[in-house]
Amino acid sequence: MIDQWHGHANAPHEEDDDDAHDILLGDHAEILFSGWPGTNTGMYILALVFVFLLSVLVEWLSRSPFIKPGSKHVAAGLTRTLMHTVHAIRFGLAYLVMLAVMSFNGGVFLAAVVGHSVGFLIFGSQLVVRTETRALPDMGC
Numbered sequence: 111m112i113d114q115w116h117g118h119a120n121a122p123h124e125e126d127d128d129d130a131h132d133i134l135l136g137d138h139a140e141i142l143f144s145g146w147p148g149t150n151t152g153m154y155i156l157a158l159v160f161v162f163l164l165s166v167l168v169e170w171l172s173r174s175p176f177i178k179p180g181s182k183h184v185a186a187g188l189t190r191t192l193m194h195t196v197h198a199i200r201f202g203l204a205y206l207v208m209l210a211v212m213s214f215n216g217g218v219f220l221a222a223v224v225g226h227s228v229g230f231l232i233f234g235s236q237l238v239v240r241t242e243t244r245a246l247p248d249m250g251c
Contacts, residue, residue, distance in 0.1 A: 135216040142210050158217050161210045162225040164203055169229025171200040 137154035139147060141161070147153030174196070211222050231237060 134214055137217075139213055139215040139218065141213045141215065141218055142206065154217070157210075158221040161207060161218050161221040162228075164207050164210075165222050165225025166229040166232075168200060168204050168207060169226055170233050171196055171203070173230075173233035 137147075137151045138149050139154060139157070141147060141157045147157040207222050207225075210218050
């Protein structure tokens with residue numbers, strides 16, 4: 111049977127290796143930017159640290175207190191403008207983490223999950239940091 115997308119013979123149940131999107135393990139990856147980190151193990155470790163810290167930063171921005179109870183209206187208005195700006199930055203960083211995970215590299219996936227978990231443990235669970243002010247609303251995803 112001729113595969114209508116690739117123009118060569120394939121059984122209906124077989125997949126091409128170039129079409130498979132499996133989670134790969136190893137330090138040969140391309141994350142976020144073309145050619146980065148490449149085949150250098152040190153750069154791969156740096157990429158994992160970068161994704162981990164990016165995930166922690168997303169959690170911190172999600173849980174940071176911006177409006178204190180009893181704020182004046184002018185201060186609250188400026189704070190709300192800051193909240194909108196931080197919200198946009200938070201979503202941009204969250205999309206960067208998502209794109210990094212879409213590299214289908216197991217190490218990157220684990221760095222993102224552990225980063226979000228550590229960030230939530232520190233900033234969201236109030237186990238480590240306790241706050242009584244309002245943070246940004248949840249991202250809803």
